[in-house]
Amino acid sequence: MSPSFVHYDINHVLGTGQSLSVGSVGTPPLTLTQPYDNLSFVTGVMTEAxxxxxxIPLVEGDLCTGTTIAVETMSSGMANLVTKMARESLLVDQPAGKTSHDLLVSVHGLGGIAYSGLKKGTSAYATGMAQVTAGKALTTDAGKSYVVRAVTNVHGESDHVALNANYAAxxxxWQADYEADVKALTGQSEPIPMFQTQMSSWTKLGTPLSTTSxxxxxxxxxxxxxxxxxxxxGPKYHLPYAPDGVHLTNVGYRHMGEDYAKAYRRVVMEGKPWEPIRPRTITRKGAxxxxxxxxxxxxxxxxxxRVTDPGNYGFEYVDDSDVTPGIDEIVVSSADTVTITLFSAPTGANARLRYAYRGIPGAPGGPKTGPRGNLRDSDSTASRNGDPLYNWCVHFDEPVP
Known part of the structure; x- marks a missing residue:
């Protein structure tokens, strides 16, 4: 536990994004009872202003705005694993009354909406601020302490279709606006990081359908x-996808929530940076x-x-030569290192190493069909649902010196 961690009775996590943030097609709901003291508003996980x-106790199965279909979102999977880890390991030696980390989760995402329809100044964003205002008021009235800990974001598909070149900015x-506006409402000094996952289903999106994104x-x-x-x-290619190849199954959403929980634990509770599996350094000597x-x-x-091999475990070497050498061998050569041997020493300029970068247009996302790779770590975090919670390497495209 971080020495700077401050206990609060209610830890609010706001959820935004598009259809994957609201559990689209994730039927039927799975989490129908609350095993701890996690909460939603009385109007449900996905709620208006x-x-x-x-x-009320946090459970799934509430009705998404504008639909009559009850679904499993990522909310309960995340909250329940966070509380499990807090109670069973992180907070066991804390004083009485401070041995749990109870979450209030509220989602204000909207399916099919790009950043432009969710950013500050939109009704969706205003709904998030209304949830903060209500959460703080209800908690204060009950004589309890309150803080907003984070924003979870599951997004990117519509901006892929729109070819948004400014998405990183x-x-x-987006994160800066949430942090400034929430702090103005709550008076808190705690930061408000935005947790996100990479889109891994672009081969089913766009006109024409896309190879890369x-x-x-x-x-x-x-x-x-x-x-x-x-x-x-991290990415999402390792998760189970629904038949449409864009959304997740109910099990997939629950698993994704537990992936978020691990990063939340490290950043919010342990006060340490979270790094997904991504290149730290790339060097080349000959081939x-x-x-x-x-x-x-x-x-x-x-x-x-768990993930089928798309070829070369998802790795790809490219440069601007007429005859770019292919990959001969890929091995994990130490605990944090992968060695890639080409058939010959490259001579072209603009050399790049890519991973899970390219897919087959029209192919559904997921561990057997979508843009993907086979590199993971050995994380032994225990899922509440028996899912393997390994971390998988992110999609990347990096220069080779």
Whole structure:
């Protein structure tokens, strides 16, 4: 536990994004009872700006605005694993009354909406601020302490279709607006990071359907540039997708929530930076490229059981020569290092190493069909639902010296 961590009775997490943030097609709901003391507003996990008059135990199955279909969002998966980890390990030695970390989760995302329809100045953003105002008022009236800990964001598809070249900057502005406006409402000094995952389903999106996408790379770039304000949890290609190849199954949403929970634990509760599996350094000597990675839980592994091999475990080398050498061998050479041997020493300029970068237009997202790779770590965090909570390497496109 971070020495600077301050306990609050109610820890509010705001959820924004588009359809994956609201559990679209994630039927039927799975989390129908609340095992801890996590909360939603009386109007449910996905709620508007009105009717926020009391709290109820956090469960799934409430009705998404504008639909009559009850779904599983990522909310309960995240909140319940956070509280489990807090009670069973992080807070066990704390004073009485401070041995739990109870979350209030409220989602104000909208399906099919780009950043321009969710940013500050929109009705969706105003709904988030109304949720903060109501959360603080209800908690204060009950004689309890309140803080907004984070914003979760599941987004990017509509900006991919719109070819938004400014998406990394948009993410930075989005997080900054939430932090400034929430602090103005609550008076808190605690930061409000934005947790996000990369879009991994672009092959089913766009006109024409896409082979590559700039959005996952922008999501990575925003993480790297933000100094911890924007936290990239990881990609989504390892999760189970619905038949439409864009949305997740109910199990997939719950699993994604637990992926967010691990990053939340490290950043919010332990006060440490979260780094997904991404290149730390890339070097080349002759035909051999050596990549050291940030690895949350070493050692690295190449797993073709949970994610099928799309070819070369998802790695790709390119340059501007007429005859670019192909990849001969890929091995995990140490706990945080992958060694890639080309068939010959490259001679072209503008050399790049890519991973999970390219997919087949029209292919559904997911661990057997979508843009993907096989590199993961050995994280042994126990899921509440029996899911393997390994961290998987992010989509990337990096220069090779």
């Amino acid at each position: 009105t009717g926020l008059t009391s709290f 948009d993410l930075a502005q 700039a959005i996952p790379l922008a999501q990575l770039a925003a993480h790297v540039a933000s100094g911890g304000k924007i936290v990239l949890v 051999v490229i050596t990549v050291t990675f940030h690895v949350p839980s070493p050692p690295l592994a190449l797993d073709t059981t």
